[in-house]
Amino acid sequence: xxxxxxxxxxxxxxxxxxxxxxxxxxxxxxxxxxxxxxxxxxxxxxxxxxxxxxxxxxxxxxxxxxxxxxxxxxxxxxxxxxxxxxxxxxxxxxxxxxxxxxxxxxxxxxxxxxxxxxxxxxxxxxxxxxxxxxxxxxxxxxxxxxxxxxxxxxxxxxxxxxxxxxxxxxxxxxxxxxxxxxxxxxxxxxxxxxxxxxxxxxxxxxxxxxxxxxxxxxxxxxxxxxxxxxxxxxxxxxxxxxxxxxxxxxxxxxxxxxxxxxxxxxxxxxxxxxxxxxxxxxxxxxxxxxxxxxxxxxxxxxxxxxxxxxxxxxxxxxxxxxxxxxxxxxxxxxxxxxxxxxxxxxxxxxxxxxxxxxx
Numbered sequence: 001x002x003x004x005x006x007x008x009x010x011x012x013x014x015x016x017x018x019x020x021x022x023x024x025x026x027x028x029x030x031x032x033x034x035x036x037x038x039x040x041x042x043x044x045x046x047x048x049x050x051x052x053x054x055x056x057x058x059x060x061x062x063x064x065x066x067x068x069x070x071x072x073x074x075x076x077x078x079x080x081x082x083x084x085x086x087x088x089x090x091x092x093x094x095x096x097x098x099x100x101x102x103x104x105x106x107x108x109x110x111x112x113x114x115x116x117x118x119x120x121x122x123x124x125x126x127x128x129x130x131x132x133x134x135x136x137x138x139x140x141x142x143x144x145x146x147x148x149x150x151x152x153x154x155x156x157x158x159x160x161x162x163x164x165x166x167x168x169x170x171x172x173x174x175x176x177x178x179x180x181x182x183x184x185x186x187x188x189x190x191x192x193x194x195x196x197x198x199x200x201x202x203x204x205x206x207x208x209x210x211x212x213x214x215x216x217x218x219x220x221x222x223x224x225x226x227x228x229x230x231x232x233x234x235x236x237x238x239x240x241x242x243x244x245x246x247x248x249x250x251x252x253x254x255x256x257x258x259x260x261x262x263x264x265x266x267x268x269x270x271x272x273x274x275x276x277x278x279x280x281x282x283x284x285x286x287x288x289x290x291x292x293x294x295x296x297x298x299x300x301x302x303x304x305x306x307x308x309x310x311x312x313x314x315x316x317x318x319x320x321x322x323x324x325x326x327x328x329x330x331x332x333x334x335x336x337x338x339x340x341x342x343x344x345x346x347x348x349x350x351x352x353x354x355x356x357x358x359x
Contacts, residue, residue, distance in 0.1 A: 057265035071303030073139035079308035097124030202226035
């Protein structure tokens, strides 16, 4: 959701507003919309038992050490989705991220986060791994925006080779199947090529959760992935506007459980939460903080399952996009504003203690 591709550039893109709700989600929706209730709880359990598939994922001894490090980061780290504040796309023109700005971004984030998920390996993002290593981040999942671009794949490979104790995995695309930027067959080819070059590195892709359910476009990829990144946005569900905030949080928890029935590797909810504005749409910084407060209470991180904070910084430049009229909230997802000032959702998080310097 963080970026979408147009003519080889990057820009913020809106998704079909109810895209995620069009999947066959009976067990999840019953759990959400019938909170709680013994009769419907029994119906949920019966439905899940009748339809639960055999969980799939890739298991290989070559990736086991890296997956163990990733699991440790999921269980005891704190992930945030990150796009550099200076990486902007306005009127189809990309402004490259510069290293000084990336350093300023990551220095601010490091007080409360120790793990990063990025969206592209180009457009100045090549500087992220070195700076993250210097600032003692514990894990970095490198996003490859365009998996069909050999230059971007090569940049991700170079970073993984140079920083093997930092780079925990690569995500090949973000909502690539959802928006038709690549096919399953094309992603399979990229995965196979990457495995040949980096056999010990865990690989994933990112899609809205429903694409990994039975019959979803991403389901055929599950046996080939070492870990899974999913986007779970209550905001884009048809029931969101009239529901209590706790319903949206429970939705995220239930989706995580549902996906775990289908996938046996580590699962990270990469995008979720609420934006902090605009106020005219009912969104406030306090409401954003409240969502994450409830989510921390109900979604306990383990080596197999965790959520990331979405996203690091506001992006007011996105207000100029064509989709802004329908989705004005797209500029307000950050836990920090565009000047790197923390919002209540960030201030709620206890500062982290830096680990001993790497030798």
